[in-house]
Amino acid sequence: xxxxxxxxxxxxxxxxxxxxxxxxxxxxxxxxxxxxxxxxxxxxxxxxxxxxxxxxxxxxxxxxxxxxxxxxxxxxxxxxxxxxxxxxxxxxxxxxxxxxxxxxxxxxxxxxxxxxxxxxxxxxxxxxxxxxxxxxxxxxxxxxxxxxxxxxxxxxxxxxxxxxxxxxxxxxxxxxxxxxxxxxxxxxxxxxxxx
Amino acid sequence: xxxxxxxxxxxxxxxxxxxxxxxxxxxxxxxxxxxxxxxxxxxxxxxxxxxxxxxxxxxxxxxxxxxxxxxxxxxxxxxxxxxxxxxxxxxxxxxxxxxxxxxxxxxxxxxxxxxxxxxxxxxxxxxxxxxxxxxxxxxxxxxxxxxxxxxxxxxxxxxxxx
Numbered sequence: 435x436x437x438x439x440x441x442x443x444x445x446x447x448x449x450x451x452x453x454x455x456x457x458x459x460x461x462x463x464x465x466x467x468x469x470x471x472x473x474x475x476x477x478x479x480x481x482x483x484x485x486x487x488x489x490x491x492x493x494x495x496x497x498x499x500x501x502x503x504x505x506x507x508x509x510x511x512x513x514x515x516x517x518x519x520x521x522x523x524x525x526x527x528x529x530x531x532x533x534x535x536x537x538x539x540x541x542x543x544x545x546x547x548x549x550x551x552x553x554x555x556x557x558x559x560x561x562x563x564x565x566x567x568x569x570x571x572x573x574x575x576x577x578x579x580x581x582x583x584x585x586x587x588x589x590x591x592x593x594x595x596x597x598x599x600x601x602x603x604x605x606x607x608x609x610x611x612x613x614x615x616x617x618x619x620x621x622x623x624x625x626x627x628x629x
Numbered sequence: 630x631x632x633x634x635x636x637x638x639x640x641x642x643x644x645x646x647x648x649x650x651x652x653x654x655x656x657x658x659x660x661x662x663x664x665x666x667x668x669x670x671x672x673x674x675x676x677x678x679x680x681x682x683x684x685x686x687x688x689x690x691x692x693x694x695x696x697x698x699x700x701x702x703x704x705x706x707x708x709x710x711x712x713x714x715x716x717x718x719x720x721x722x723x724x725x726x727x728x729x730x731x732x733x734x735x736x737x738x739x740x741x742x743x744x745x746x747x748x749x750x751x752x753x754x755x756x757x758x759x760x761x762x763x764x765x766x767x768x769x770x771x772x773x774x775x776x777x778x779x780x781x782x783x784x785x786x787x788x789x790x791x
Contacts, residue, residue, distance in 0.1 A: 485662035489654075493670035498755055501677060505762040568736045570659045578664065579740040583723040587708050590747050594705045597754035601698070604761040 437481060444478045459514045461507055469500035486574045556581075631683055640682040647675035655748050656741065665744040669751025677759050685763050694760055697753045704750030711742050 451471045458464050472495030479488035543550030564576045578586055631637065655668030680688030711723065718727040725739025726732035 489662055489667040493667055502762055569733045572659055575658050575664055579743050580736055590705050590708050590750050593754055594701055594750050597701055597758055601757055601761050604765050
């Protein structure tokens with residue numbers, strides 16, 4: 435019961451922060467509030483016994499992305515552009531998408547239902563044999579690194595390639611090919627080769 | 630922020646404990662919450678704190694970008710390398726059973742190596758992203774490019790005059 439009460443108060447906090455983000459125009463305040471939003475959702479994950487997810491959310495959502503947004507904010511004006519006219523088309527799209535999602539929620543299995551399909555496939559086997567076979571108490575680690583090791587390899591490579599793409603975009607302009615000294619060096623090397 | 634003594638002392642004092650905590654999360658992930666993903670972010674956070682309090686140039690001395698970029702690939706290579714090693718030892722890809730005398734021990738070795746690869750990739754990717762974002766400068770570059778073009782043009786002119 436207390437879990438439910440804490441979750442309801444955390445979610446109402448998140449709704450309030452989301453509304454404040456929507457109505458605020460100062461970018462700095464918006465970034466700090468989205469960090470607070472991530473921190474509260476991390477607290478909610480702890481409350482739901484998903485400590486590993488909470489850890490990631492607190493470190494990446496509340497910590498790192500806030501820092502990245504602040505670094506990006508240095509190139510933006512302090513205030514968001516204000517739209518005076520009410521935008522009808524985006525409002526309609528949001529309402530339609532939102533109501534479609536709410537309609538789909540009605541067909542999902544009940545929250546935390548142990549008899550739902552996703553909990554019937556391989557999860558019981560993992561939970562039953564994980565400790566006897568691997569002697570590792572944290573079942574999240576065994577599923578992530580051993581049973582689903584190939585998926586995690588893909589995940590690591592996704593992080594690597596995503597980082598590589600962002601680095602190429604951000605550092606393309608400042609690459610060494612534009613540096614006059616190195617271009618002179620290569621020219622000199624070519625001269626040497628010709629000789 | 631470099632001249633504020635409180636920030637400077639506290640960030641230098643916190644640097645080692647943050648990394649120690651990251652290593653704890655990394656290698657204790659089998660027993661408690663945590664693992665490579667979380668540990669990578671925590672270790673990168675220590676470097677980001679250093680870079681924010683001291684300057685980006687100081688951070689680049691501490692963690693040279695070329696090494697950070699190489700570690701990004703090395704982590705993924707360690708992970709895939711464990712898979713190749715199990716291949717060569719005669720099991721399926723990423724089947725850690727064959728890495729030691731008996732399966733449970735092999736699984737322990739495999740999981741620790743794989744999580745280390747994940748942590749390495751995540752930490753260096755996040756650090757590289759931070760350095761790229763913090764060191765990104767459009768106006769300076771365009772100004773420099775214009776100057777260089779102007780210099781190049783004048784040099785060309787001089788060459789044609791000669």
